[in-house]
Amino acid sequence: MSTYLIIGGSSGIGKQIVSDLLSQGASVISMSRSQINAIPQGHIKHFQHDVCSDESFPEIESGLDGIVYCPGSINLKPFKGLSINDFQEDMNINFFGLVRSMQAYSSNLNDGASVVLFSTVAVNTGMPFHTSVSAAKSAVEGFGRSLAAELAPKIRVNIISPSLTDTPMSAKLLKSERQKEASNDRHPLKRVGTVNDISNMATFLLSSNSSWISGQVFNVDGGMSTLKLL
Template sequence: MKKNILIIGGSYGIGLFIVQSLEKDFHIYVASRTKGELNRLNVTHILFDAATDNLNLNLLPEQIHGFVYMPGSIELKPFKRIGLETFKADMEINFFNLVKVVKDIISRMADNSSMVFFSSVAAGSGMPFHTSIAASKGAIEGFTRSLAAEYAPKIRVNVIAPSIVDTPLASKLLNNDKKQENMSNRHPLKRIGNPQDIGNTALFLLSDKSSWITGQVIAVDGGISTLKTN
């Protein structure tokens, strides 16, 4: 019997890679604002905006074996230029909307199921101009550990903490060759991430191959959080 995977925001970037990798072997439900390239894939699409909508549970299966929450934001500015409203907005999209969806589906998570969330390298490593994003992503990391403890052994809950990845969300930071070169050189592995780098880690965490891993923050960041090579 095929298992059911629910992905919030899987129509482009990392989410799309995950969907493409899973669609042949699982029943995939994607809840997102747009279909994007999903028209060509064998998935059930649910029109959904995490910021404004409540998830329609009638469109979901009774048991969910894997859950991935993709929506996020990148707001990089000096602290003195970031208003309180930006902090609130980042907390909403990165954390509170995640909590809202988890509350809706937690009772449907099957035994030995897996949840995968996303943080940022900035939550664990102090970086200038990241105060707002680091605060909201740090909330996800604390939430992950507590949720994993509360629902063990039934549900595994882990979080991936990437550095910058070449996706539409990061397009403003990578919109010319010079920016891409500078970003690449900041990382010990001398390149920026791609959707496959992050998506493959999510696939591992969704699979039984990670059945003894829960409550973890897994850095997939080209070594930038732990290595200094310059």
């Protein structure tokens, strides 16, 4: 039975990935700052840990067939309104938390394991108010590609780059009916993403069905990054 570590498995996309992996019969270890109440069968353990803290990461003894790193941010502000501290916070949660996590657990990865990271559509499609988050996610993409090269052929690393997806993180952007309609309409496929849209790609990338894919960035974005409707 495969065992996966889902960092940020208590909410949004990560929570859906945990649920989908458990339905597929996998074993799951999760981690987040908050505690989760019910642990279903197959969910071996939930660690309460802040990946941005200086405390050492909880020890995991078992081998891992995959790691997914979900913590991130959507801090959208005009560049003039962003302080150095805002940039540092975005780097900390999106990038340094990822580096710390991989330093803690990469030696647990079994041969054939798969790592899945998250970027954003705004890295390759310039969008106003995204300077801080797109800079931090660009670091994730560069890190992920380099790590994929370094760990090949035994371990694969891929990145998912979503557009706006309905989760607790994006709730403030999808509060009103007007915001939801405008956001749906901005996407060529006329809707924002669901956690299932993103989890489907993540579980594919974790599975052996994607065993010839590494070092890639997948735009799961309703056509946002590549299509322009006339």
